[in-house]
Each structure stands twice: as C-alpha cells, then as structure tokens.
Amino acid sequence: MKTIFDYFSARAIATFMANNPSNAVPYLGATLFPAKKKLGLDLAWIKGARGLPVSLQPSAFDAKATLRDRIGFDKVETEMPFFREAMRLGEKDRQELLKLQENSNDAYIMPLVSQIYNDIATLVSGADVIPERQIMQLLSSGEIRITSAATRQDQRYDYRFNPDHKETITDVSEQWSSPTANIAGHITGYQDKIEEDTGVRPKRGLCTRKTWGYIMRNQGFLKDMNPVGWQNVIVTDAMMRQYLLDKFGLTIVVYNKKYALLDGSTHQFYPDDYFTLFPEGNLGTTWYGTTPEEADLMSGSTAAEVQIVNTGVAITTIVEPHPVNVNTIVSEIVLPSFETMDTIFIAKVA
Missing domain, CATH: 3.15.30 (putative capsid protein of prophage fold)
Incomplete structure (x- = not known):
C-alpha cells in the first residue's frame, strides 16, 4: 500500500x-x-x-x-x-x-x-x-x-554590450510613437550599422504589441504600401509583416508574454517602447549549473x-x-x- x-x-x-x-x-x-x-x-x-x-x-x-x-x-x-x-x-x-x-x-x-x-x-x-x-x-x-x-x-x-549598437531616440518627432517618424530610416540604419561592423545583417526584430502599434500606424509605411488613398486603407498585421519582409528582409516577433510577482502585479518579459534587431539562428546558450541539492543530495545517502x-x-x-x-x-x-x-x-x- x-x-x-x-x-x-x-x-x-x-x-x-x-x-x-x-x-x-x-x-x-x-x-x-x-x-x-x-x-x-x-x-x-x-x-x-x-x-x-x-x-x-x-x-x-x-x-x-x-x-x-x-x-x-x-x-x-x-x-x-x-x-x-x-x-x-x-x-x-x-x-x-x-x-x-x-x-x-x-x-x-x-x-x-x-x-x-x-x-x-x-x-x-x-x-x-x-x-x-x-x-x-x-x-x-x-x-x-x-x-x-x-x-x-x-x-x-x-x-560589455557595444554602446555603438544601442540608441535612445530623444527627438520627440522621431520617436516611433509619432506617426510621422522615419521608422524606415531607423531600421535601415540599424541594419547597416551591424552589417558594417560585423558583416552580418540582422533579419529578425523583437518588440511588444504596443511598439508594433507604432509600426502599424506609421504614415511612411502606409503611404509606401498604398500611395493613393492611404488614409482609408485598412492594413492588417499579415500585410505589414509581408511589407517589412519585402522591404527590409525583416521578420518581426511581437512578444507580449507576461509573468506575475507575489504582490499580484504582472510584468512583460520584454519592455514596451523598445525594438531589438538580431540575426537568424541561436543567439547564445542558457547554461544551467549544478545546484547544492543536485551535487550533495542525489547520492541517496540522505x-x-x-x-x-x-x-x-x-x-x-x-x-x-x-x-x-x-x-x-x-x-x-x-x-x-x-x-x-x-x-x-x-x-x-x-
């Protein structure tokens, strides 16, 4: 029993x-x-x-x-x-x-x-x-x-992240929350900088749903996609993803997953108002070590x-x-x- x-x-x-x-x-x-x-x-x-x-x-x-x-x-x-x-x-x-x-x-x-x-x-x-x-x-x-x-x-x-590979946009008119910001110029500039320094052109991007909303509302993108009557055209996520792939060779991951703390508050893993470009393939390794429990207690003698x-x-x-x-x-x-x-x-x- x-x-x-x-x-x-x-x-x-x-x-x-x-x-x-x-x-x-x-x-x-x-x-x-x-x-x-x-x-x-x-x-x-x-x-x-x-x-x-x-x-x-x-x-x-x-x-x-x-x-x-x-x-x-x-x-x-x-x-x-x-x-x-x-x-x-x-x-x-x-x-x-x-x-x-x-x-x-x-x-x-x-x-x-x-x-x-x-x-x-x-x-x-x-x-x-x-x-x-x-x-x-x-x-x-x-x-x-x-x-x-x-x-x-x-x-x-x-x-020791390379400070030349980070940027904070301080010009309010160029911040992505502004519909007239030159997001296309920013993305191309970031890709060019990484390719110039490393020979690798980033082909993937990461942002939250809020930041993706800036991209969806950007007038430069909307006019480029629909030169005539762009104000009245409804653009879907799928249409914007295809456009960014064709224009920049870029696939964007929209990541809004959250975790909770014991105080009841919830937080996003990746923050709003950020945009990260990275290459294809693995970026690193998540290394796990040997905990004291595993090292000292797995023998069965306790x-x-x-x-x-x-x-x-x-x-x-x-x-x-x-x-x-x-x-x-x-x-x-x-x-x-x-x-x-x-x-x-x-x-x-x-």
Whole structure:
C-alpha cells in the first residue's frame, strides 16, 4: 500500500511536471538561447561577445535564503545566481490525505494530490521564468540585473554590450510613437550599422504589441504600401509583416508574454517602447549549473530525494519527522551566454 510520502516524492513530482501540457510550449527566450547543462558553473564559462567572460559586480555572500520572494533571488552561492524556493506539505494536508486513503482508491486521492502538485508546479514554473527574464533583459539592455528586496541584494552582470549598437531616440518627432517618424530610416540604419561592423545583417526584430502599434500606424509605411488613398486603407498585421519582409528582409516577433510577482502585479518579459534587431539562428546558450541539492543530495545517502527537470531545475523532497511534513524545494543555477551580442542592435524608440 502506498504511503502519503510515495505520492510526493521528487520522482512523482518530476513525472507530473514532464506530463504537464504547459511545458510543451517554450518561452521565446528558450528558443533563442537553447538550454545546456554544466557540472558546477564558473563565470569563466559564461561568455559575452567575442568569447569574453561576463563581469559580475561585487556583492555580499552567504545571505540567508528566504521562502518565496520572486523579484530576484535568495543568495549567490557560486559565481552564478542561485535561486531556491520551497513549499511544505503540512500535517493538516496529511490528515486530509489519510482520510481519503482509507478508501484505498486512487480515484478519491488523486484530485487532492493533483491540487497539491499544481501548487508545487508553480515553483517549477517560477524557475522557468528566471532565465526568460534574464534573456529579455539582455535583448533590451545588454546586461542582466537581479535584485531581491528581502535579502537586500543587487547583482549586475555586465556583458560589455557595444554602446555603438544601442540608441535612445530623444527627438520627440522621431520617436516611433509619432506617426510621422522615419521608422524606415531607423531600421535601415540599424541594419547597416551591424552589417558594417560585423558583416552580418540582422533579419529578425523583437518588440511588444504596443511598439508594433507604432509600426502599424506609421504614415511612411502606409503611404509606401498604398500611395493613393492611404488614409482609408485598412492594413492588417499579415500585410505589414509581408511589407517589412519585402522591404527590409525583416521578420518581426511581437512578444507580449507576461509573468506575475507575489504582490499580484504582472510584468512583460520584454519592455514596451523598445525594438531589438538580431540575426537568424541561436543567439547564445542558457547554461544551467549544478545546484547544492543536485551535487550533495542525489547520492541517496540522505533522507532527501532529488530529480532534475527542464535541463537543470532540481526538485528536492525531504521528509521531516517532527512536525511531520514534506518539504519540496525547487532550485536552479542559471545564466545565459551571449556570443552573438555584437550582431544585436537595441533601440529605445519611444
């Protein structure tokens, strides 16, 4: 007969996550920066442009880990940011499961088990949010900033992005929010700059729905597409995408996906009023390191059980004898490399 703890082993939770349909659709960043795993994770392995190592700003070590602070991270234990959160299956939950288990029928037990699994799945989902936020910071600023109010930490990973490949449009008449802005000239200029410096012409663009709206309303584009009566012509997304492909050889991704913080606020991964040009193919690698749980607890010589999901996210379950609880801990060490950084152009357009 199964015990309560059989339902909440790391292996059972990992199996649930693997069969969760939400895992089938990756974030945009995961498709641009495919995930890979390393034993440990030295900063020397994390590269920016031309293979140069990424600079980490000084920070305090050995900050005490906190439960469930999603703005940033708990502490840095290696040279990489270390993320760890936990949830507890308490004695009250166990009593409910014990009452159901008296029926000796999984059909009665599994609905409650699945509900608890779904709660635990939020930790794994939160782990997946971390690299996506990091990647979108790289693509909108050229660096990664990780902060935690609870631990008073503030980490900045300086990838040494080429300042000549960034622009902030300060002329109000040329900001893309103005329908008369010369967006065509801006895009061509950005593409020419990257091609002149690197020999690579960017063929993909990234923006949010708000910034895409600036493009859809731009009079220069509308007049070029419909010289006669352009004011009264309805242009669809598909028509504008084809026009930009024909005119600039450019495919634009409109990315409005969001994440939530524990305070209930929601935020876009990629910010409004920015536009990023980048080449075809992979832009870098999302590197996962070896968490302390994976390094020290997977041997089976302890009461903890550890399983790895999503390349490098460690799920650890630990049974506490008094009070009788099951702690589920999700942890990761993750940071992207950015070897193609020199072929990226970032513009603050409004």
